[in-house]
Amino acid sequence: xxxTLRKRSFFGYAFVLPALVILVTFVYFPxxxxxxxxxxxxxxxVPTYHFVGLSNYVSLFHDPIFLRxxxxxxxxxxxxxxxxxxxxxxxxxxxxxxxxxxKVLRGLVFIPTITSSVIVSLIFTWIFSxxxxxxxxxxxxxxxxxxxxxxxxxxxxxxxxxxxxGTSAYFMVVFIAGLNSIPGTLYEAAAIDGAKSAWKRFRxxxxxxxxxxxxxxxxxxxxxxLQIFDLSYVMTNGGPGYSTYTxxxxxxxxxxxxxxxxxxxxxxxxxxxIIFILTLVMRRYLEVRRWx
Amino acid sequence: MEVxxxxxxILMLGALIALPYLIPFYWMVLASFRDAATAxxxxxxxxxxxxxxxxxxxxxxxxxxxxFNSLVISILTTLISVTISxxxxxxxxxxxxxxxxxxxxxxxxxxxxxxxxxxxPNFILILKLGWVNxxxxxxxxxxxxxxxxxxxxxxxxxxxxxxEEAAVxxxxxxxxxxxxxxxxxxxxxxxAVAIYTFVSAWNNFLWPLIVAQTSDMFTVPVGLNxxxxxxxxxxEWNYLMAGTTLSIIPTIVIYAVFQRxxxxxxxxxxxxx
Amino acid sequence: xAIPPDMARILAFVYQAGGYWISSDGTSVGTDSSQFxxxxxxxxxxxxxxxxxxxxxIGAGWDGQAFGLGKVAMxxxxxxxxxxxxxxxxxxxYAVAPLPAGPAGNATLLFTVGLAIPHNDKHPxxxxxxxxFFTSKTGMTDWVTQGLALPTRISLFxxxxxxxxxxxxxxxxEFPYAHPxxxxxxxxDKMYNDANAIxxxxxxxxxxxxxTVIQLTQTEYNDLKG
Numbered sequence: 001x002x003x004t005l006r007k008r009s010f011f012g013y014a015f016v017l018p019a020l021v022i023l024v025t026f027v028y029f030p031x032x033x034x035x036x037x038x039x040x041x042x043x044x045x046v047p048t049y050h051f052v053g054l055s056n057y058v059s060l061f062h063d064p065i066f067l068r069x070x071x072x073x074x075x076x077x078x079x080x081x082x083x084x085x086x087x088x089x090x091x092x093x094x095x096x097x098x099x100x101x102x103k104v105l106r107g108l109v110f111i112p113t114i115t116s117s118v119i120v121s122l123i124f125t126w127i128f129s130x131x132x133x134x135x136x137x138x139x140x141x142x143x144x145x146x147x148x149x150x151x152x153x154x155x156x157x158x159x160x161x162x163x164x165x166g167t168s169a170y171f172m173v174v175f176i177a178g179l180n181s182i183p184g185t186l187y188e189a190a191a192i193d194g195a196k197s198a199w200k201r202f203r204x205x206x207x208x209x210x211x212x213x214x215x216x217x218x219x220x221x222x223x224x225x226l227q228i229f230d231l232s233y234v235m236t237n238g239g240p241g242y243s244t245y246t247x248x249x250x251x252x253x254x255x256x257x258x259x260x261x262x263x264x265x266x267x268x269x270x271x272x273x274i275i276f277i278l279t280l281v282m283r284r285y286l287e288v289r290r291w292x
Numbered sequence: 293m294e295v296x297x298x299x300x301x302i303l304m305l306g307a308l309i310a311l312p313y314l315i316p317f318y319w320m321v322l323a324s325f326r327d328a329a330t331a332x333x334x335x336x337x338x339x340x341x342x343x344x345x346x347x348x349x350x351x352x353x354x355x356x357x358x359x360f361n362s363l364v365i366s367i368l369t370t371l372i373s374v375t376i377s378x379x380x381x382x383x384x385x386x387x388x389x390x391x392x393x394x395x396x397x398x399x400x401x402x403x404x405x406x407x408x409x410x411x412x413p414n415f416i417l418i419l420k421l422g423w424v425n426x427x428x429x430x431x432x433x434x435x436x437x438x439x440x441x442x443x444x445x446x447x448x449x450x451x452x453x454x455x456e457e458a459a460v461x462x463x464x465x466x467x468x469x470x471x472x473x474x475x476x477x478x479x480x481x482x483x484a485v486a487i488y489t490f491v492s493a494w495n496n497f498l499w500p501l502i503v504a505q506t507s508d509m510f511t512v513p514v515g516l517n518x519x520x521x522x523x524x525x526x527x528e529w530n531y532l533m534a535g536t537t538l539s540i541i542p543t544i545v546i547y548a549v550f551q552r553x554x555x556x557x558x559x560x561x562x563x564x565x
Numbered sequence: 566x567a568i569p570p571d572m573a574r575i576l577a578f579v580y581q582a583g584g585y586w587i588s589s590d591g592t593s594v595g596t597d598s599s600q601f602x603x604x605x606x607x608x609x610x611x612x613x614x615x616x617x618x619x620x621x622x623i624g625a626g627w628d629g630q631a632f633g634l635g636k637v638a639m640x641x642x643x644x645x646x647x648x649x650x651x652x653x654x655x656x657x658x659y660a661v662a663p664l665p666a667g668p669a670g671n672a673t674l675l676f677t678v679g680l681a682i683p684h685n686d687k688h689p690x691x692x693x694x695x696x697x698f699f700t701s702k703t704g705m706t707d708w709v710t711q712g713l714a715l716p717t718r719i720s721l722f723x724x725x726x727x728x729x730x731x732x733x734x735x736x737x738x739e740f741p742y743a744h745p746x747x748x749x750x751x752x753x754d755k756m757y758n759d760a761n762a763i764x765x766x767x768x769x770x771x772x773x774x775x776x777t778v779i780q781l782t783q784t785e786y787n788d789l790k791g
Contacts, residue, residue, distance in 0.1 A: 009387075011466045013389055019380040020398060022376070023399065023436050024398075026414055029413070031410070034412060037412065094309060099299065101303055102303065111544070112316075116495040116543070117497055119536045122516065122533075130624040147621065152766070227408055230498065240766065252498070258755050261415075275406050328653050
C-alpha cells in the first residue's frame with residue numbers, strides 16, 4: 001500500500017510540476033523581481049544600474065502624466081464596470097431563453113467578444129471619426145458632427161463605449177448561466193408567497209440568487225478595466241493630450257519606448273497594489289459564501 | 293402555430309439590440325471592397341467596387357507571415373496549455389500527494405497577480421534567455437495565465453470515484469487511468485479549454501507587441517496595428533479593412549463551428565464559486 | 566492645408582524663423598525663444614483662422630491622406646509622398662514646391678537613415694558587404710530610383726531618372742538649407758512625444774498659446790534632464 005501511495009505522489013507531483021514551474025518563473029518571480037527593479041534605475045540599454053531607493057516612487061507621484069493616467073484609468077473603470085454589468089444583465093434577460101431564434105441572436109451578439117481588440121479598435125476609430133457612423137447617425141437628430149477621438153473630453157468616453165460594446169456579451173454568458181442555475185421551483189414558491197409580478201420575481205428571487213454571478217462579473221470586470229491597454233494604444237495612443245493615457249500605457253511607454261525599466265516597474269507595482277486592494281475589497285463585500 | 297405576443301416582442305427587441313453589435317462588422321466588410329476615396333463614407337449599401345484591396349493586402353510584405361506566426365503561436369499555445377490544464381487539473385482533483393491543496397493555492401496566484409506587473413521582469417527574463425523576437429518568447433510566459441486548470445479540475449471532480457476504482461481493480465496504472473479513461477471522458481471540457489485558449493492566443497496583443505521586434509515575428513494583431521501606422525504614414529482605410537476582414541476569418545470560423553464550447557467555458561466561471 | 570501637431574513638420578518653421586528646438590549639444594531647448602514662439606504662433610494662427618487643419622479633424626489618418634482624398638489643397642511632406650500618391654491616389658494631379666522662406670531665410674527638414682551592425686551580430690561580414698553595396702553608387706542608384714528616398718551621393722544627382730522625376734529633383738535642390746532630424750539627446754523619444762501632445766492640445770483648442778509655450782518649455786527641460 002505504501003508503495004502505491006508513493007507512486008501516486010510521484011505522479012501527482014509530476015503532473016503539477018510543469019504548471020507550477022511556469023507559474024513560479026513567470027508570475028511569482030516577476031512579481032518580486034519587479035519590486036526589486038522598482039528601487040533601481042535599470043535601463044536595458046545601459047550596462048550598469050544603481051539603487052535609487054524610493055526615488056522612482058517619488059518621481060511617479062510628482063509626475064502629472066502618471067497621476068493623469070491613474071485618474072483616466074479610474075474614470076474608465078468607474079464608467080465601464082457598472083455599465084457593462086448592467087448591460088450584461090439586461091442582455092442575459094433578453095437573450096436567455098431557449099427559443100431557437102433567440103439563441104442564434106445570442107450567438108451573434110457574442111461575436112465582438114471573440115474579436116481581436118486591435119480589429120475592434122480599428123473599426124471604431126473610423127466609426128468615431130468626423131465622417132464616421134456616429135456622426136452620420138447623430139446628424140439625423142440634428143447634432144453637429146464632432147471629432148470624438150480628438151476631443152479631450154469625449155475621447156475617453158468613446159473608448160469606454162467601445163469596451164462595453166466588446167465585453168458585455170461575455171458577461172452576459174456568465175449571467176445566463178447564473179439565471180439558468182436558479183431552480184424553477186423557487187419561482188413557484190415565490191408566486192405562492194405572493195410575488196406574482198415579473199418585477200417582484202426578479203427582485204426577490206432572481207437578484208439575490210444572482211449574487212455569485214454578479215461577484216464574478218464585477219471582479220473580472222474590475223481587473224480587466226484597470227488593465228486597459230489595447231484600446232487606448234490603438235485608437236488614440238493616449239491622446240489627445242494624455243486624456244486617454246491609461247496606467248498600463250504609461251508603464252508600457254516608460255518600459256519599452258523610453259527603456260526606463262526600473263521606473264516602469266515602480267509604476268507597475270503601484271498599479272498592482274491598486275488592483276490587489278480593490279479585489280480584496282470586492283471580495284470582502286460581494287463574495288457570497290456558498291450555502292452549505 | 294401559436295406565437296405569444298411577449299415572445300414576439302422579445303424576438304423583435306432581441307433583433308434590434310443585436311444590430312449595434314453587428315453593424316460595425318458589416319461596415320468593415322463593406323469598406324474592404326471600396327476604393328480608397330470612398331472607403332470612409334458611411335454608406336451602408338453593399339457595393340463591390342474592387343477586390344484589389346485584398347490582393348494588395350495579401351501581397352503586402354509580411355501579412356502572410358503574420359498569419360503564419362499567429363497560427364503557429366496559437367496552435368502551440370493551445371496544445372501546451374490544454375496538456376498542462378489536463379494534467380494539473382486531474383492531479384489536483386484526483387491524485388493524492390502531500391501539500392496538494394497548498395500547492396493548489398499557488399495556482400490562485402494567477403488571479404491575484406495581474407499581468408501588468410509581469411511585463412517588465414518577463415521581458416528582461418526572456419532577453420537574458422535569448423528568447424526576444426522568438427516564438428518561445430511569445431508563447432511561454434503566457435502559459436502561466438492558463439485558467440483552464442480550474443475548469444479541468446472542476447470537471448475531473450465530477451467524475452465518480454467508481455470509474456477509477458474499477459480501473460484499479462483491473463490492474464491499471466495511473467498512466468493508464470489518465471490516458472485511457474480520464475482524457476476521453478474529458479473531451480468536451482478539453483475542447484472548451486482548447487477553443488478558448490486558441491482564440492485568446494490569436495487575439496493577444498500586448499505581450500507579442502513587446503516580444504516581437506521585427507516585422508517577420510509579428511502576430512496578426514501586432515501586424516494590423518503596425519499596418520495602420522507603417523513608417524509614420526497611415527495605411528489606407530480600404531486596405532486596412534481588407535486586412536482586418538482577413539484576420540477575423542479564422543476566429544469567426546472557429547466560433548461558428550465550436551460555438552457551444554465558448555459559452556460552456558465562460559459559464560463555468562460564473563456558476564462554480 | 567493639413568498639418569499635424571508634429572514637431573517633424575513645425576520644426577521647419579522654427580528653423581525658418583531662426584530658432585531651434587534642441588540645442589546641438591543636447592543641453593538646452595529653445596522653445597521659449599521669440600523665434601520659436603514666432604514659428605509656432607504662425608502655424609497656430611493658420612489653424613485658428615481655418616487656413617490649416619489637423620488631419621484627424623477632417624477624418625484623415627494623416628496629412629498625406631487628407632491631401633490625397635482632396636480634403637485639403639496642400640500639405641507639407643517629402644519625397645516619400647510621390648510613390649504614395651502614384652499608388653494610392655493616381656488620379657490626383659498635383660505639383661511640388663519648396664517651402665517659402667521664413668523671416669530668417671530658407672529652411673526645411675531632412676530625415677536621414679542610418680545603418681548599423683549590432684556588436685553580437687551573427688553575420689557581420691555579410692552585413693558589412695551589404696552596407697558597402699547599399700552606399701555604393703550602384704547600390705544607391707538601385708534604391709533611389711524606386712522613389713522613396715533621395716541620394717546622398719552628389720554624383721547621383723544627375724541620374725537620368727531625375728530628368729523624368731522633376732519633383733524629386735526640386736526637393737533635392739533644397740539640400741543646402743535642409744536641417745537633419747537628429748538630436749544629441751538620449752531622451753529624444755519622450756521629448757518628441759511630449760512636445761507633440763502639448764502642441765496637439767493647442768491645435769484642438771484645449772490650451773492657450775501662452776499656456777502651451779510655458780508647458781512646452783517646462784516639460785522639454787525636464788525631459789532633457791531625464
